[in-house]
Amino acid sequence: MACKVCYCLWLFLILLALFGSIVSADSVQNPTSRVSPGTACKSTPDPSYCKSVLPPDQNGNVYDYGRISVKKSVSQARKFLNLVEKYIQRGSFLSATAIRALQDCRTLGELNLDFLSSSFQTVNKTTRFLPSFQADDIQTLLSAILTNQQTCLDGLKDTASAWSIRNGLTVPLSNDTKLYTLSLAFFTKAWVPRTRTRTNTNTHTHTKKQLGFRNGRLPLKMSSRTRAIYESVSSRKLLEATVGEQVVVTDIVTVSQDGTGNFTTITDAIAAAPNKSVSTDGYFLIYVTAGLYQENVSIDKKKTYLMMVGDGINKTIITSNRSVVDGWTTFSSATFAVVGQGFVGVNMTFRNTAGAVKHQAVAVRNGADLSTFYSCSFEGYQDTLYVHSLRQFYRECDIYGTVDFIFGNAKVVFQSCNIYPRLPMSGQFNAITAQGRTDPNQDTGICIHNCTIRAAEDLGGVATYLGRPWKEYSRTVYMQSFMDSVINTAGWREWDGNFALTTLYYAEYSNSGPGSSTANRVTWPSYHVINSTDASNFTVSNFLLGDDWIPQTGVTYTDNFI
Structure with missing residues (x-):
């Protein structure tokens, strides 16, 4: 009898503990439940x-x-x-x-x-x-x-x-x-809702909007010079669109090295822009005419909603040569650095000419939230494009580099871009991406969507990989992209031994080309060949919630799959 009592008591205590753990777990799951700090x-x-x-x-x-x-x-x-x-x-x-x-x-x-x-x-x-x-x-x-x-x-x-x-x-x-x-x-x-992915999977390509001033009208007090600039930019259809849609622009200035514009340097034009504009104000447009601008350009946090339009790739060129070897930090080595929210760059080349021997040398560092680059070229060697932080979108751009040449910890999608690995230093290999996510709750990652990866003319037979894990929770996805034979069959490369191989998230979906075969890819536990359901989390619509902010830029984008 005593044994039965002991057994019943023991069973009761187990059930009580189990019930308590269920209640505790439920409390943790329900953010409105009051719990002790230890439980939370x-x-x-x-x-x-x-x-x-x-x-x-x-x-x-x-x-x-x-x-x-x-x-x-x-x-x-x-x-x-x-x-x-x-x-x-x-x-x-x-x-x-x-x-x-x-x-x-x-x-x-x-x-x-x-x-x-x-x-x-x-x-x-x-x-x-x-x-x-x-x-x-x-x-x-x-x-x-x-x-x-x-x-x-x-x-x-x-x-x-x-x-x-x-x-x-x-x-x-x-x-x-x-x-x-x-x-x-x-x-x-x-505060983050449990279900955030949008259910619409129909592909829709949004076309560029026509360049236009607020409410579709030119400012009444526009000078004859500014009017001529506006008409010149508009007539060249730098931002084309369906009839009736317009990108809202509040003012426009020109940068020209021959003195015929408002400014001769890009830096001076940026200084003239208003501070702390909001999205509804429209863009302050800086038109940069063809020329080689040897400047280190910085757009700080006060200069929001700037749009910078050039005369085209390899026509309007911003260039410099800062590098880590010459005493700059990677962060400060950038030829062009932007932090101001809502920046849009169009039809320009950004270049760092330090060369492979100078190691880290950034062409563009982007830490601007809700920023967009369209039809631009980024040219460097190691660390060409620093997608540092926040939300970013790149469309129909060219990116050249060697080691980790697209790197950082932004939440970013590259769409319909051309990616060109080039010749690195002797003994080096190329890694296209080095994504820097350090925490599993960060919503960051790099998505390469419908892009083309081909060797630059000087590459030769240097091994090239899709990426390597710069930080512990590195996250990179390639989907619906063309990979030429330049990509090593393993696909991905270690950073340092086993570092991050169980915590990273690397994935491929529906890619094509001779370098896209996943048959001999790495066997890391956190590398995946994913299906359309998982891949849909990384579309412009779902990953960037781009339908809420990209249309106002006038830049073309595909919200879901191609």
Whole structure:
């Protein structure tokens, strides 16, 4: 009898524990349920750290904990920015490279403070799943914050003479990154709707819009010169479209080296643009006439909704030759750098002529949210195109390079582009992509859709791979693209031994050409040959929610599959 009682008691306790775990799991799944900090932290990347951040003696729901985390993140971002400023003030004791690394950290820190402040305004007043595009906005910002942290850290690590700075900044960088990771985890759980993929799988190619001024009318006070420029650009149909649709442009200026335009340098034209425009204001259009512009161009966060139109690839050329070998950080080596939201670049060539021997040398660094490049050429060797962060779209562009020549941690789609691996240094191999996702909750990745990969004329027999994992959760997808025999049969290449091979996400779908066979591809557990259902997550419509913002740019795009 006693044994039966013991057995019944034992069974009861097991059932009670099982019931408790089910209730606990349900509480974690339901973001409105009030749970202890310990329970809420179980679903975060670092539960121990999470518990150290949250108040220990009060229960709340995931929304409460998310707000606490984001609010603390705002405070820490401000403190870190102040710390960087103190180091910059010691400039006379630092090398030029160290100062550049600190200046990068300041730029990135300022962006982080902006992004976190904006995110907190949203999460502080909302206790529900957000609409898809609004959730995408905040998840994109919180993802970019982690990217900015990593970029700052990478720059400091690569600065050999700045060991004292690294020692002073690495710990706060690491601690703040843990906090930002926690904020992203809570946001993803509490505010991001569970089903975000759009169900429409019908292919539709959206044509370019006609270039036009606000409300389809020219400004009444347009000067005769500006009117002539407008008519010249319009008549060349640089942005063609179906009848009746127009790209809204509020003003237009010309850059011409012969002095016949408004400015002789691109930098001066950018300085004349209004600050903090919004999408409904329309674009400030900078028309850059044919010529070789030897400038390092920077479009900062204040210069939003600029459109820059050239006379065509290899006609309007922006060029420079900064490189890591010559003392620049990868971040600051860019010939053309853009951060201002809503940028559109059309009909231009961006070039870094440092050459393969100078290693990292960026032609374009793009950290502009909702940015688009159409019919542009990006020319360099190692690290040609730095798709740094946020949401980006490239259409009908040419990209030339060698090692990791499309790299970064943006949420980006390349569509109908030409990708040209070229001759690297002796002993090197080519990797087309090096995607830098560091956290599984980041919504970032590179999608190469309906593109063509062919060898540049000088490549020869150098081994070329689709990509390699720069960071732990690297994510890259090739779909419906043509791969010539330039692609090695293994397809993908390791970064360093087994690093990231179980955490990355690399995928191929319905590609063609002699280099597209997956029969001898790598056998990593995180490499996939995917079906149309999985591939649909990476279309312009689903991955970028591009139907909500690309049409206003006037750029052609295909929302789903071809």
